[in-house]
Amino acid sequence: MVELGNIVVGSISYVLIFVVYKVWVSIWWRPKKMERQLKRQGVKGTPYKLLHGDLKESSEALAQACSSAMPISHSHSIAARAMPYVHRTVQKYGPCTGGAGSESSPRITGQGQGGDYLCPAGKVTYFWAGVTPRIIVADQEMLKDILSNKSGDFPKPDTNPLTKLLVTGFATYNGEKWAKHKKIIQPAFHFDKLKVMFHSIHGSCSDMIKRWEKLEESNASFEIDVWPEFLKLTGDIISKTGFGSNFEDGRRIFQILKELSDLAIQTFQSVYIPGFKFIPTKRNTRMKKLEKEFRDSIMEKINKRVGQSHNEDLLGMLLESNSEFQKLENSKNAGMTITDIIDECKLFYIAGHETTSSLLTWTIVLLSYYPEWQARARDEVLQVFNSGSKLDFDALNHLKIVTMILNEVMRVYPPVILLLRNSHKEMRVGKITLPAGVQIGLPILLVHHDRELWGDDVDEFKPERFAGGVSNATNNQPCYFPFSWGPRGCIGQSYAMLEAKLAVAMILLNFSFELSPTYVHAPSSTLVLYPQHGAHITFHKL
Template sequence: MEITLGWRIVLSLAVIGIACTIRICGTVLLRALRIKRKLRMQGITGPSPSFPYGNLREMHQIQMKTVKARNHGGDLVGHDYTSTIFPYFEHWRNKYGLVYTYSTGLRQHLYINDPGLVTEMNQLITMDLGKPSYVTKRLGPMLGTSILRSNGNFWAEQRKIIAPEFFMDKVKCMMGLMVESAQPLLSKWEGYIEAQGGVQADIRVDKDLRSLSAEVIARACFGSSYLEGKEIFSRLVKLKKLLTKHSLLFDVTSFKLFPSKNKERIRELEREVNTLIWKTVEERRQSQHFMEGGALKKDLMQLLLEEAISTGANKRKVTPKSFIVDNCKSLYFAGHDSTATAASWCIMLLASHPEWQSRIREEVTQFCKDGSPDANSLSNLKAVTMVIQEALRLYPPAAFVSREALEEVQIGSITVPKGAYIWTLIPTLHRDPNVWGPDANEFKPERFQDGVSNACKFPQAYVPFGLGPRLCSGRNFALVQLKLVLSLIVAKFEFSLSPNYRHSPCFRMIVEPEHGVQIVIRKA
């Protein structure tokens, strides 16, 4: 009797569980169908989905064909990599136009690469467009609930603290620190030349540029050095590699479905990073640098500490510890990874175009005392500015502008339903001949000689740092760092692409050189 009753209870719970699952799935399915119907009623079409994976099967098939073709044909030639890294988007764009809809599982997406609509979205000031929750959830181990992952009022609160620290007047005060941080790299490269015969050296630069960028963000924002933060940076890089083993954008899986070995390693790395950052925070709190209301110059960690102490956990529904650690974590990562990658692409392009090295070198000699740029000479360095702008056009580290419609929102003539996910492929937008002209796939920095507003038909469609209210807070910091570092390198060295360089852009959260950047350097 007891066994029979027990089995009845088990069966009843199983039936209830299945019924709840079916109801939830049914609700999600109906929501996705409703979003798709609203988009199609506006004339927006796209590939036909299949249940339950939507268009994922077709996406993987297109990707596999591209991989096979690339393996047969060798490394990529030229700057247009979108058809290689994101072939399904290019396939559908050619078939359905600049605006179409597709689905991944039960998620409905809206692809927008029309320059006019992107301009409209750029100018839209609303909190009804936020970061896609399913993407940021996958990045939770790396970003926590930081500014890069949050939406709504909590995002606005964090931006209010962080953004002012990267205003241009603050960034200019960091220039001396940036120049000082670059000196060991220049000496290291001189040492490579001496070690390889004294004339030239064949070196890989991306790892050194990553270390330099890490040093700058650590010292400028957290009052520490790369050596002190080395363990944090190395673990964040490992965490990124594990998280990008699976598609962050299109898989229907979640973090829970990672292979158990990877899942445990991700959790372990997350704990280690959090512990290391909190140790740094505790050391700061106990040191003379933490003086609430004191006269010492405050860096970003100081401000985060003071905000956490003054408002506590109730206001933001996270603990003060999480608030501090998560924002430090995201800034440690985002502050050095994307800038270092952009610098690597700039070096690759300059190595391929030595005439622009000469132009930069001439300006540095003319305007910079002792070959070292400062706040007064920065605005005169036109050539390096144009090179950076063109490099960010061809190789923007962030491949997408991605948004979730948290409420129904109007973008131009399109009514975007609540729950739809919006994607804009930045490198495609940056290579549109209708925006940039017939030479859109060529490296021509001179197109920016009169600024972005005169470089293309739709200036608002130039979005290397994102768009709208969520424009990257660290934009000024990254641009000034790039100008200084590239000017110092070009003033000191001449360089060309190494025969060992393999041009193979890949997508790992950002678009980066898969095999690094290998160059041959000589003293200028």
């Protein structure tokens, strides 16, 4: 009996020692090893702090940045407010002592005054997202290697399982599953399909214009916070074009996603502990309940389509394309499962909602601040549509000035300011060897405001940069990627631009506008770049 007891005690001791060893490796040995690998290559970053890394400092920097507004001016250097800890880390540690960035990056000429920018001699640095180093890469050679990679060497990160309750679907997949879903989904965004959606988008924009016209007072001017208005507009559009319903019918779905996104942001700001999702905390329970309610709602919509031929919205097109794929592969198991389709529907709602709302909001803010560009855009719209003739899909392609403006808005105020990738194995990228297990941050906002790439007027709003198109403005380099870049570029880019062009054109046809005296300039970022205190605009009926 004593011998058996000794064996049990010995076994327990061995297990405890093994667990302690694994914990020590994951929270200290491995992070310090990656830190040494990066330092040896001349890459600087914040010192590793046990377990939490820089999460506390990052949260404090964000809270401090959000505690005060900034003046709106001709210099739109917003990185210190929108992504304060990344900006601070790059400013402090950006210049390398060797490795990447030893050669000059391609330069886009320009004149004027600018704000803070990355040193051209060192565009790689890092800080700690818990126990994982997040390497901030703004070097053009490295960006091209990462964004153009077709072998799946830089997959989307494995997110906290709780955040997957919010963001799943095609954009989060890797490897064969990503390739299959792309093949099935892509037909829904073909040119001819967008043409079908045009009338629904036009109808939603018309409803918004009519609603605004009712707000007119006797002096024919009124004030609107356009951020919630555009959220409602894009919500109505994605409901119609996605599911054949409207914003009011889909209100509960948007409420679910809003609450889920708020809860997901809380999880982003904390260290993930394996197995934590199974603990029935108040937040965990609420997120799972909301996610189930969303799935039940979408499942109800799918069930209504069974046996129907309805391909005038994204859900119908997706079901049709999935069926065609199964026929082509001669297997019902070859396409997407019902769970996959529900996940793609969730992605439709999220990707087609706040990102376009952000683009529209900052476009109206900047056109309010730059009345000369507002006038030029309105003149173009009036000329293209002959002072009120019918708006149609093909005519939107002739809005060159409006397109220039939208491109420059996305350069200065990109809806998504950072992309994340993983390095699941040791990889040579540019002149740096990235350790396995690091997270890679591609700072869209910093690259878009890089003086070495865009010139001394980098922080100024100058739509003429894009007079010759995006390719000409960037010399075909990944220095402009609001919709990502390369094979993983946003599949819904044409859809978003159609929506934005039409909404802006209809607003310009009906109103002139300016910043309200109550407007407070406070660009902030959670899932997208948004105005922290709203975007109050004064409109005048034309």
